Amino acid sequence: MKILPIIMITASLAMALSVQAYQEVTSGGLETIRGIAKINETKSAEALKRVIKDKNPIQRNYVHQPPVVPHQTRGYRVNKDSNKCLTCHGWKYARETGATKISLTHFETRDGKTLSDVSPRRYFCSQCHVTQADAPELVDNLFKPVESLGND
Numbered sequence: 340m341k342i343l344p345i346i347m348i349t350a351s352l353a354m355a356l357s358v359q360a361y362q363e364v365t366s367g368g369l370e371t372i373r374g375i376a377k378i379n380e381t382k383s384a385e386a387l388k389r390v391i392k393d394k395n396p397i398q399r400n401y402v403h404q405p406p407v408v409p410h411q412t413r414g415y416r417v418n419k420d421s422n423k424c425l426t427c428h429g430w431k432y433a434r435e436t437g438a439t440k441i442s443l444t445h446f447e448t449r450d451g452k453t454l455s456d457v458s459p460r461r462y463f464c465s466q467c468h469v470t471q472a473d474a475p476e477l478v479d480n481l482f483k484p485v486e487s488l489g490n491d
């Protein structure tokens with residue numbers, strides 16, 4: 340019965356080869372913003388950038404741009420029970436807090452109805468409004484903000 344050892348050797352060889360093939364999976368030459376990484380390898384994420392803290396409102400780049408957030412938002416909860424952002428940006432509080440009021444579009448439903456309070460589609464503020472960090476561009480680009488909004 341010499342056939343059994345032969346089968347075993349062949350099987351273990353095949354396994355070893357497939358493990359090697361797995362380890363050699365490459366990115367196919369593609370480079371992501373995180374650099375070249377093998378598909379089966381997880382690169383560690385970059386350290387979090389320091390978020391800009393309490394600046395005046397930042398110039399908008401184009402019409403209908405959701406303005407970017409000029410302050411930190413860590414710990415500002417938004418869930419079905421409460422919305423920290425609205426405690427300053429809601430019309431009820433804005434005068435007192437000095438925050439820009441949410442605009443009328445934030446009361447409109449997707450069917451164009453105007454509600455008496457913020458519309459569900461504008462409830463999760465950070466879906467559109469993002470904090471800023473002073474960081475180099477990830478990708479070179481030729482973007483220029485529109486002049487009509489006071490940009491040079």
Ligand code: HEC
Pocket residue numbers: 393394395396397405406407408409410412415423424425426427428436437438439464465468
């Ligand atoms: C404690 C009050 C307060 C809270 C809470 C708050 N903000 Fe603000 N926010 C301000 C003030 C005040 C400004 C005006 C800029 C300034 O003077 O710092 C501002 C500015 C902004 C702007 C820029 C508006 C513009 O006209 O350019 C955006 C966008 C914004 N906040 C979004 C948010 C979001 C999203 C949240 C919740 C994650 C939030 N804010 C929570 C007080 C607040």
Ligand code: HEC
Pocket residue numbers: 403404405406422424425428429439440441442443444445457460461462463464465466467468
């Ligand atoms: C679906 C995207 C979206 C969501 C969600 C959203 N916004 Fe906006 N926001 C915008 C856009 C786009 C603008 C600029 C045009 C406009 O006013 O509609 C804007 C404008 C603003 C402005 C400036 C208003 C002005 O008069 O110039 C403030 C302040 C603001 N949003 C706060 C908030 C807060 C607070 C929330 C959460 C309750 C929120 N937004 C949710 C898209 C969004």
